Amino acid sequence: MSADRTYPGRLVGAFAIGATLLLTGEAALVLLVQLYLNGLGASPLIISLSGSLAWVGTLVASPLWGTLSDRTSPRRLLGVVLIGSAIATSSLGLLLVAPLVLALGTVRRLLGNGLAPIGMKLISSASPAASRGRNLSYLSAARAAGFVFGGILGGIVLERAGFRGSFLLVALLPLAAIPMLRWIPPRPASTSGRPPRWAALRMLRGSPLGLVYAGVTLRQLATTGVGALAFVYMSEYTISAETMGWISAINPAVAVASSLLFGQLVDRIDRRIAILFGFAVVVLYPLGYAFASGSGGFAFAAVPLGLSFGSYYAGTTAAIASIVPQEHQGAMFGLLDSSRGLGGLAGPVLAGALVTAFGYRTMFVAMAGISAVALLLVLATVRSLRSPSRSTS
Numbered sequence: 001m002s003a004d005r006t007y008p009g010r011l012v013g014a015f016a017i018g019a020t021l022l023l024t025g026e027a028a029l030v031l032l033v034q035l036y037l038n039g040l041g042a043s044p045l046i047i048s049l050s051g052s053l054a055w056v057g058t059l060v061a062s063p064l065w066g067t068l069s070d071r072t073s074p075r076r077l078l079g080v081v082l083i084g085s086a087i088a089t090s091s092l093g094l095l096l097v098a099p100l101v102l103a104l105g106t107v108r109r110l111l112g113n114g115l116a117p118i119g120m121k122l123i124s125s126a127s128p129a130a131s132r133g134r135n136l137s138y139l140s141a142a143r144a145a146g147f148v149f150g151g152i153l154g155g156i157v158l159e160r161a162g163f164r165g166s167f168l169l170v171a172l173l174p175l176a177a178i179p180m181l182r183w184i185p186p187r188p189a190s191t192s193g194r195p196p197r198w199a200a201l202r203m204l205r206g207s208p209l210g211l212v213y214a215g216v217t218l219r220q221l222a223t224t225g226v227g228a229l230a231f232v233y234m235s236e237y238t239i240s241a242e243t244m245g246w247i248s249a250i251n252p253a254v255a256v257a258s259s260l261l262f263g264q265l266v267d268r269i270d271r272r273i274a275i276l277f278g279f280a281v282v283v284l285y286p287l288g289y290a291f292a293s294g295s296g297g298f299a300f301a302a303v304p305l306g307l308s309f310g311s312y313y314a315g316t317t318a319a320i321a322s323i324v325p326q327e328h329q330g331a332m333f334g335l336l337d338s339s340r341g342l343g344g345l346a347g348p349v350l351a352g353a354l355v356t357a358f359g360y361r362t363m364f365v366a367m368a369g370i371s372a373v374a375l376l377l378v379l380a381t382v383r384s385l386r387s388p389s390r391s392t393s
Contacts, residue, residue, distance in 0.1 A: 066334020137263020
């Protein structure tokens with residue numbers, strides 16, 4: 001990519017700062033929107049839709065942004081992501097009715113989900129093989145760090161500024177990342193030619209990544225199903241919004257540490273260990289909610305979710321960077337987040353329906369079962385994901 005040896009570091013730094021700021025805002029909005037809709041008197045099913053419709057943006061946008069990053073100026077794309085996210089978030093300050101709040105959640109995700117596939121494509125292209133997993137993990141850790149700060153921020157500002165002030169303050173975060181664009185190259189990474197349309201989807205046929213992506217979808221279905229009603233459920237135990245914010249920060253804080261740890265390990269050990277651990281430990285997340293009855297129990301339940309993200313995501317992105325040709329990597333990274341988006345779309349709707357029909361505990365147990373099915377899918381294909389011998393290219 002560049003003869004400048006500092007280039008990968010500057011690129012990673014730019015995306016790490018941008019991801020932290022953007023995801024801080026998104027994490028704060030998860031808490032703010034759930035409690036705002038609850039204050040409007042919305043049902044659990046409607047509140048859960050705020051999660052589902054937001055994930056529509058991930059499902060649609062991630063492969064689109066990933067494909068665009070293979071052929072279009074990343075600096076221009078990221079400018080659209082940051083400015084558009086700020087506009088969509090500030091609109092919530094009008095204290096809109098529930099349908100418009102749900103619609104804006106979709107728009108925000110359509111825009112905000114451009115950062116991850118664009119960043120992973122550029123970082124993978126700029127990094128030597130021996131440090132690719134580590135460099136990709138910094139972006140994953142930065143995204144998780146955003147959720148640490150966002151969970152805390154959402155609870156604190158809501159207690160002090162109310163909903164209108166909180167929405168407007170959160171809208172400033174993506175704008176603060178705009179100066180980092182000067183570190184982003186104005187042109188896409190050099191490849192051997194433009195990939196044919198739908199090439200990434202065709203690559204999944206017969207690829208071990210197909211079942212992994214299916215497992216990612218089910219894992220995300222279970223975790224977002226729990227998360228879509230987590231704050232409403234905690235409010236039944238008279239837990240304050242500020243305490244909820246601190247509890248919500250535990251999962252991403254653990255994810256930061258596990259992303260960095262497994263990012264180092266996947267460059268040295270078999271990536272399959274990281275992937276399997278991530279899919280196995282997440283089963284404990286919904287089970288923790290099923291048996292929690294206070295802030296300590298909810299805090300404990302957040303730990304396995306953080307461990308899961310850092311390990312499975314580091315292993316999976318390293319596998320994509322190693323298996324997939326460079327000219328298709330942007331699209332394939334986008335499809336990874338799109339797989340998460342599909343699960344994120346279905347999970348909150350299913351969770352809301354289960355809670356309405358059977359109650360919270362049944363919903364949590366059902367989500368644990370779905371997580372176990374995801375693990376079985378990955379087990380069926382994990383032998384094909386062995387790490388290649390080390391290379392310096």
